[in-house]
Amino acid sequence: MDKTKDQQKKLFQELLMPELGALFRTALRMTRNREDAEDLVQETTTKAFSAFDRFEKGTNFRAWIFKILTNTFINNYYRVRDRDKLPSLDEMEEESLFQPVFEGISPEQALLNTLTKEDIQKAIDVIPIDFKSVVILNLVEGFSYKETAEILDIPIGTVMSRLHRGRKILQKLLWEYSSSKNSFVEKGTEEEWTAKKQ
Amino acid sequence: MDCKEAVEKLYLYLDGEILTPQERKDFEEHIKTCRKCCEKFEFEKNLWNLIKSKCIDTPVPATLITKVITVINSF
Numbered sequence: 001m002d003k004t005k006d007q008q009k010k011l012f013q014e015l016l017m018p019e020l021g022a023l024f025r026t027a028l029r030m031t032r033n034r035e036d037a038e039d040l041v042q043e044t045t046t047k048a049f050s051a052f053d054r055f056e057k058g059t060n061f062r063a064w065i066f067k068i069l070t071n072t073f074i075n076n077y078y079r080v081r082d083r084d085k086l087p088s089l090d091e092m093e094e095e096s097l098f099q100p101v102f103e104g105i106s107p108e109q110a111l112l113n114t115l116t117k118e119d120i121q122k123a124i125d126v127i128p129i130d131f132k133s134v135v136i137l138n139l140v141e142g143f144s145y146k147e148t149a150e151i152l153d154i155p156i157g158t159v160m161s162r163l164h165r166g167r168k169i170l171q172k173l174l175w176e177y178s179s180s181k182n183s184f185v186e187k188g189t190e191e192e193w194t195a196k197k198q
Numbered sequence: 199m200d201c202k203e204a205v206e207k208l209y210l211y212l213d214g215e216i217l218t219p220q221e222r223k224d225f226e227e228h229i230k231t232c233r234k235c236c237e238k239f240e241f242e243k244n245l246w247n248l249i250k251s252k253c254i255d256t257p258v259p260a261t262l263i264t265k266v267i268t269v270i271n272s273f
Contacts, residue, residue, distance in 0.1 A: 009270050020266065025256040038262045045269045108241040117252040124253070138213065139246055140253045145215050164209065171245070 012052050015061045016045065022062075023069055026136050030073050032125050040077060044069045063143065067151045070133060078129060111178045123173035131166035138163055199224040204235045212243060 023044065027037035048055075048068050055064055124132060133152055137143045138159070145163075149156045199207070204225060210216050211225050229236050 005273070009273065013267070013270055016266070016270075020263065021254075021256070021258045024258050024262060025253060028256065029253075034259070038259065038265065041262060042265050042269055045266050049270060049273055106237075108237070108245075112241075112244055112248055115248060115252075117255060120249050120252045136253075140250055145213070163213075167209070167246075170249070174245075 008052060009049075012049055016048070016065070019062055019065060022141055023065065026066070026069060026141065027073070029121070029124050029132065029136055030070075030129070031077055036077060040069065040073055043076065044072050047072060060147070063147045063151055066137065066141070066143070070137075070151055074129075111175065114178050114181055115174060119174060119177045123170050123177065126173060127166060127169055131162050131169060134159055134162040135166040135170060139167075199228040201228075201232060201235055204228045204232070205238070208235075208239060208242060212239075212246065 020041070023041050024037060027040040027044075028034060031037045031040055044065065048065050051068075055061065124135065127135065134148055137148045137151060138145065143151065145156050145159045148159045152159070154162075207217060207221065207225050211222065217225065229239050
């Protein structure tokens with residue numbers, strides 16, 4: 001029996017298992033499909049173990065394996081035609097003209113109260129991949145700007161601008177989902193709404 | 199720090215990034231004294247915490263655990 005190989009497998013498994021949940025949910029939001037997400041994590045595991053002898057022990061395993069996951073997704077799963085299914089970026093970034101009206105609570109509190117897991121997942125699924133990757137890595141998985149930049153091979157400034165736009169798009173979608181659940185919806189600009197609240 | 203600057207720094211503060219200790223202190227002082235910025239800050243903080251908590255609430259399928267262990271053992 002190859003003792004070194006067995007030790008490597010044991011160490012790899014010890015490092016991988018605590019990250020499996022994060023890898024799976026990231027794969028799920030990227031592929032938007034449970035079967036593909038499982039395949040993507042499986043493929044990531046194969047690639048990561050194959051390259052494990054090049055991984056510098058004591059460095060950031062989490063960032064290292066997320067880099068393999070995102071590269072594998074872009075190379076093997078992401079199809080440019082997926083872009084066609086999405087609304088245009090301009091459309092997504094337009095300021096929302098809808099603000100729900102609620103009795104007794106602020107619209108912000110109402111949004112927080114009514115948002116479901118499904119609303120949030122649906123909104124993340126719709127965001128274009130460049131923004132989605134940054135939103136997931138930074139806001140959901142807690143990677144720093146620097147780690148996110150290294151995982152995606154982009155400058156920190158790009159991480160910051162994509163994160164800013166990703167947040168804006170996500171918030172607009174969530175306001176729309178929240179508005180659609182309430183029958184009392186009125187049109188108005190953000191300034192009109194702020195003035196009304198005061 | 200004025201409201202414009204506070205809004206610009208809000209996400210950096212929430213993300214725990216880049217701001218110097220003095221900038222963090224100035225931001226916190228502004229939030230304490232400005233109701234509008236404080237409301238915006240609380241809303242943003244709660245919204246992103248909510249998004250994170252809903253997203254991480256995704257269990258790993260048992261089938262995936264089996265597949266991953268099989269992959270490792272196949273080497």
